[in-house]
Amino acid sequence: MGCAATRARDALAGFLAGAERQGWRCLRVVHGKGLGSPGRAPVLKAKVQRWLAQSAAVIAFAQASGPQGGAGALIVLLRGSGR
Numbered sequence: 001m002g003c004a005a006t007r008a009r010d011a012l013a014g015f016l017a018g019a020e021r022q023g024w025r026c027l028r029v030v031h032g033k034g035l036g037s038p039g040r041a042p043v044l045k046a047k048v049q050r051w052l053a054q055s056a057a058v059i060a061f062a063q064a065s066g067p068q069g070g071a072g073a074l075i076v077l078l079r080g081s082g083r
Contacts, residue, residue, distance in 0.1 A: 008044050009051055016057055016078070025078050028064060033072040045071075052076060 012029065019027055029052070034042030052058045057078050064073035 005044065005047055008047070012048060012051055016055060019078060020057055020081070023081060025080060027076040027078065028068060028073055029061075029076055030069055030073045033070075042071075048074065 008031070015027070015029070029048060031044040031048040032042070034040060034045065037043045049061070052061050052074070059077045059079055061074045061076040064070060064075050068075065
């Protein structure tokens with residue numbers, strides 16, 4: 001079952017904040033392929049990409065390779081803490 005967009009945005013923000021606290025630099029964000037959405041179209045994919053692009057913590061992101069989730073996931077590179 002999917003996740004409402006507001007809940008997904010909150011979950012992503014929490015995940016990014018936790019990753020920053022832990023000093024993680026590379027993440028995999030799984031947004032799903034939208035197979036449970038009306039019309040089986042990806043709803044969260046574009047939203048997650050937009051949210052990541054707006055985050056000051058994110059340097060870059062790209063679609064994951066097939067074994068890492070393919071079209072249902074993104075690999076995200078975070079800025080370092082500068083320590």
